[in-house]
Amino acid sequence: MKQTALLSLAFLVLPAQDRKEPVEVVTTLGHLKWAAEQVGGDRVRVIALAAPGQDPHYIVPTPDLQRRAARAEVFVQVGRGLELWAKNVLDGSGNSKIQPGSPGHVTASTSCEILELPKELSREWGDIHPEGNPHVWLDPLNMRIVASNIAAALSKVDPGGAETYRKNLEALDRRLWEAMFGADLVSSIGVGRMGVVERRLRAGELEEYLKDRGLLEKLGGWLARARALRGAKVVSYHKTYAYFARRFGIEVVAELEERPGLPPTASHRDRVVELTKRHGAKAILNDNFYPRAAADYVARETGAKVIVAAIDVGASEDVPDYFRLIDRLIDSLAEAMK
Amino acid sequence: MEKTLVACLILTGIHVYFGIHVIARRVIFVDLALAQIAALGTVVGVAMGYEVGKDPSALYFYSLALTAAGALVFALTRMRIERIPHEASIGIVYCVAFAATLLLLAKSPLGPSEIDRILKGEILFVSWPTVLNTALIYGGVGAFHLVFRRKFFALSFGGESQARTHEIVWDFLFYLSFGFVVTSSVAIAGVFLVFSYLVIPSAGAMLFTDRLGARLAIGWIGAGAVSVAGVWLSHKVWDLPTSPLIVCLLAGALLAAVVVHGLMSASTRRRTLIRLAAAGGGLAALAGGLFLFRKGEEDRFEHALHLLEARSGGERLTGLRMLAELAERRAEWRPHALRLLEDEDLQVRRDAMAVLATDPDPDVAARIAAHLRHPQPDVRIAAARALGRSTNPAAGDALLAAAAQEEEVDVQLEMIDAALEKGLPGAVDMLFGLAADPLARLDAYKRLVTHLTFDFPHAVHGGVEGWWQSHRERIRELLAVLDDPESTSDAKRVAFEELRGMSERGFEPADVDVVRDWWNRNRASVRWNPDRHRFEVK
Numbered sequence: 001m002k003q004t005a006l007l008s009l010a011f012l013v014l015p016a017q018d019r020k021e022p023v024e025v026v027t028t029l030g031h032l033k034w035a036a037e038q039v040g041g042d043r044v045r046v047i048a049l050a051a052p053g054q055d056p057h058y059i060v061p062t063p064d065l066q067r068r069a070a071r072a073e074v075f076v077q078v079g080r081g082l083e084l085w086a087k088n089v090l091d092g093s094g095n096s097k098i099q100p101g102s103p104g105h106v107t108a109s110t111s112c113e114i115l116e117l118p119k120e121l122s123r124e125w126g127d128i129h130p131e132g133n134p135h136v137w138l139d140p141l142n143m144r145i146v147a148s149n150i151a152a153a154l155s156k157v158d159p160g161g162a163e164t165y166r167k168n169l170e171a172l173d174r175r176l177w178e179a180m181f182g183a184d185l186v187s188s189i190g191v192g193r194m195g196v197v198e199r200r201l202r203a204g205e206l207e208e209y210l211k212d213r214g215l216l217e218k219l220g221g222w223l224a225r226a227r228a229l230r231g232a233k234v235v236s237y238h239k240t241y242a243y244f245a246r247r248f249g250i251e252v253v254a255e256l257e258e259r260p261g262l263p264p265t266a267s268h269r270d271r272v273v274e275l276t277k278r279h280g281a282k283a284i285l286n287d288n289f290y291p292r293a294a295a296d297y298v299a300r301e302t303g304a305k306v307i308v309a310a311i312d313v314g315a316s317e318d319v320p321d322y323f324r325l326i327d328r329l330i331d332s333l334a335e336a337m338k
Numbered sequence: 339m340e341k342t343l344v345a346c347l348i349l350t351g352i353h354v355y356f357g358i359h360v361i362a363r364r365v366i367f368v369d370l371a372l373a374q375i376a377a378l379g380t381v382v383g384v385a386m387g388y389e390v391g392k393d394p395s396a397l398y399f400y401s402l403a404l405t406a407a408g409a410l411v412f413a414l415t416r417m418r419i420e421r422i423p424h425e426a427s428i429g430i431v432y433c434v435a436f437a438a439t440l441l442l443l444a445k446s447p448l449g450p451s452e453i454d455r456i457l458k459g460e461i462l463f464v465s466w467p468t469v470l471n472t473a474l475i476y477g478g479v480g481a482f483h484l485v486f487r488r489k490f491f492a493l494s495f496g497g498e499s500q501a502r503t504h505e506i507v508w509d510f511l512f513y514l515s516f517g518f519v520v521t522s523s524v525a526i527a528g529v530f531l532v533f534s535y536l537v538i539p540s541a542g543a544m545l546f547t548d549r550l551g552a553r554l555a556i557g558w559i560g561a562g563a564v565s566v567a568g569v570w571l572s573h574k575v576w577d578l579p580t581s582p583l584i585v586c587l588l589a590g591a592l593l594a595a596v597v598v599h600g601l602m603s604a605s606t607r608r609r610t611l612i613r614l615a616a617a618g619g620g621l622a623a624l625a626g627g628l629f630l631f632r633k634g635e636e637d638r639f640e641h642a643l644h645l646l647e648a649r650s651g652g653e654r655l656t657g658l659r660m661l662a663e664l665a666e667r668r669a670e671w672r673p674h675a676l677r678l679l680e681d682e683d684l685q686v687r688r689d690a691m692a693v694l695a696t697d698p699d700p701d702v703a704a705r706i707a708a709h710l711r712h713p714q715p716d717v718r719i720a721a722a723r724a725l726g727r728s729t730n731p732a733a734g735d736a737l738l739a740a741a742a743q744e745e746e747v748d749v750q751l752e753m754i755d756a757a758l759e760k761g762l763p764g765a766v767d768m769l770f771g772l773a774a775d776p777l778a779r780l781d782a783y784k785r786l787v788t789h790l791t792f793d794f795p796h797a798v799h800g801g802v803e804g805w806w807q808s809h810r811e812r813i814r815e816l817l818a819v820l821d822d823p824e825s826t827s828d829a830k831r832v833a834f835e836e837l838r839g840m841s842e843r844g845f846e847p848a849d850v851d852v853v854r855d856w857w858n859r860n861r862a863s864v865r866w867n868p869d870r871h872r873f874e875v876k
Contacts, residue, residue, distance in 0.1 A: 054449070055449075055450055055451065058449075058450045060444070062444075079650070079651070080650065080651070080652050081650065081652070100649060101649075107651070109651075110651060110682060110683045110684075111683050111684035111685055112685065113685055114651070114652055114655060114685060117652060117655050117656055117659065118656055131650045131651070131652025131653055131656075132652040132655070193777075195715055195746060196746060196747060196748045199715065199716070199719070199748055200748070212780050213777075213780075262579065263458050263459075263462070263579035263580075263581055263582065264462060264579065265572065265577050265578055265579050265580075266339065266342070266462055266572055266573040266580060267573070267577050268577075269462050269463070289448060289449075289450075289451060290451055291390070291448075291451045291452075291454075291455050291460070292390060293455075293460040293463040294460070294462075294463055296463070297462075297463035297465070300465060
């Protein structure tokens with residue numbers, strides 16, 4: 001009797017069997033789906049609630065996707081007030097595993113350095129980013145943090161896969177570094193030391209650091225291509241590009257959208273035109289889901305070029321993955337600057 | 339401003355005219371319905387592959403096609419002996435058109451912005467070609483209606499005594515020509531403004547006269563004046579969106595017209611004045627009540643504390659920033675901030691450390707120091723910087739202890755920097771240790787040079803005599819800078835950089851030995867000068 005009891009206890013204490021079914025992951029946006037697939041590999045099955053190319057602020061998921069959320073084990077959203085609509089999905093799912101605060105809920109932008117935090121919190125009418133600018137994913141360095149947040153949650157929900165997730169995350173880190181700095185530099189410096197290089201970049205001291213070590217010519221990837229864009233002035237519709245601009249050295253001189261959801265005033269429109277002319281901005285970045293009238297107007301008045309920009313993975317056929325997403329942004333800006 | 343103004347006046351012209359018809363026919367909502375059908379046409383065009391902005395003609399024809407279909411439906415439903423009132427059919431068509439638009443847009447990325455655009459229009463961004471096109475189309479429609487004015491007025495104002503088939507045709511032509519107009523108008527000005535132009539001026543004109551010509555005149559003059567005022571006010575005086583402002587001004591003008599009309603006739607004058615006073619009083623009471631009932635301002639401190647508990651990381655960060663400004667109440671918020679040192683969001687932890695850095699409480703420094711061993715390098719760096727600013731005497735030792743065990747070179751340097759600024763000789767010792775590491779040598783040496791005063795060697799190691807002859811003048815100048823005790827650390831660094839670049843021999847370990855010798859000789863007698871940020875021999 002005692003032995004049976006002890007044996008039963010042993011079964012309870014033994015680690016859980018390795019699961020046979022993939023982890024069901026639901027994300028809000030395309031780039032989160034991409035990151036979850038990179039980290040999870042075969043161990044996950046991922047869907048995104050947003051249809052390709054939709055405005056991430058205002059999405060109405062189809063009933064089918066709502067159902068999938070009810071069965072999800074991990075829910076990933078960017079957070080920072082970007083997806084206010086996600087609350088409806090979470091509330092309607094009746095799924096306690098994915099509610100905010102549970103291990104299965106991931107706020108992907110956690111631990112990213114946040115820009116444009118308000119000095120004090122005011123529910124100023126029309127401000128849809130009172131928690132800081134949420135568009136963190138357009139800085140490739142932040143994608144590493146996003147991926148690691150997803151990996152951490154996956155490891156909690158599926159401990160048997162923790163090693164796999166860790167390895168996949170490392171591999172993704174390496175690919176992101178190679179895309180960012182160039183494979184040449186990464187192999188010269190060694191993957192283990194890339195953390196230092198990344199911190200130098202964040203501190204704005206990358207060039208000095210590389211020059212001191214005679215490594216500046218080895219810089220490749222996006223950073224090398226973006227040197228042609230250094231100091232370029234652009235106009236954007238919405239505050240989408242704060243992180244992209246900081247990382248790649250471009251400057252957003254004006255935003256067409258004065259307040260989301262409200263019609264612009266004439267003085268704002270004129271101010272944008274004046275700023276565009278004064279700074280000689282050559283490109284207007286209009287996210288693909290925004291109306292064109294304002295951008296076309298400014299383009300007509302100033303000669304700047306309108307770029308219809310995809311800002312999420314899968315928004316168009318040209319951007320099936322994150323690398324192509326950043327490629328296209330850099331390339332279209334470089335093209336416009338000529 | 340001119341483009342917007344001209345566009346508004348053109349809209350005024352045609353819509354006041356149609357408004358007179360529409361009110362007489364009691365089909366106010368036909369405007370909304372046709373506008374929505376026109377919008378649906380654009381969306382269908384997009385679904386068929388055309389692009390907004392790129393294919394305006396194609397989309398315009400799709401709009402028109404559906405509008406024609408709509409016109410046909412209205413013409414047909416008007417003439418039936420009515421079980422369902424005509425207005426109801428129009429309302430139904432409006433709803434169905436809106437719903438169809440939403441369904442089609444459900445999968446399209448353009449969805450929310452399209453619906454927005456339809457409602458609010460883009461009158462601020464209209465171009466001269468568009469204005470010209472619109473004027474031509476409206477002129478054509480106007481001419482058409484001028485030629486056949488008798489027919490159209492009879493249809494709207496007269497009885498239903500004519501033969502049915504002819505009426506259907508002319509009704510269809512009426513709605514079709516209206517459709518032409520609405521399609522263009524909504525694209526420019528949005529449904530709200532178009533609807534207002536249609537209904538409000540003619541309603542106002544109806545108050546004063548029954549004669550068609552006079553109604554048109556009053557409508558045109560009134561709406562024209564309001565348009566000019568609205569465009570001018572929104573551009574020059576108040577910083578407000580133009581479309582909504584004009585709608586409000588039109589409504590205001592209508593209200594004024596009602597009052598004037600009441601005051602004009604002696605029999606209604608007194609009643610009008612009483613009503614005016616009552617309305618004014620009621621409005622004041624409502625506004626006053628709403629205002630008095632407003633939420634009180636929360637105390638800033640309380641607000642900040644609430645933010646620290648927020649679910650969202652961004653709000654916690656904002657709360658921290660607010661607290662940083664309330665240093666005098668530090669003792670009250672310290673425990674809350676300390677709790678954030680264990681936040682799941684590392685950015686929150688880093689900011690919490692920065693906010694707590696200058697807190698004299700010894701426990702705070704200890705809690706921050708614990709983060710010198712956090713797995714994430716960014717967190718360790720933040721801890722080092724915070725301790726650098728701390729006045730706690732134990733902070734320096736904690737930094738040096740952590741630096742000794744730190745594996746990432748740049749993090750180690752941050753810790754050493756923080757300790758250096760406290761004037762700890764141990765930091766200098768550690769720099770010499772780092773100088774042995776090829777990857778850290780240069781950074782270590784830079785810090786040594788800028789934080790110590792020492793005699794720079796005159797001999798250039800491994801130099802060639804000829805090279806020495808051609809460069810020695812400049813070198814003497816640079817050496818003079820380095821030797822001068824009055825030179826700033828920065829000037830010395832710049833001079834040193836130039837020397838180093840000149841020789842192109844790079845940096846060599848032997849250079850460190852020179853400095854190390856000096857340090858070993860003078861360690862016991864150096865003193866940290868906080869103003870010049872360097873160790874000096876007493």
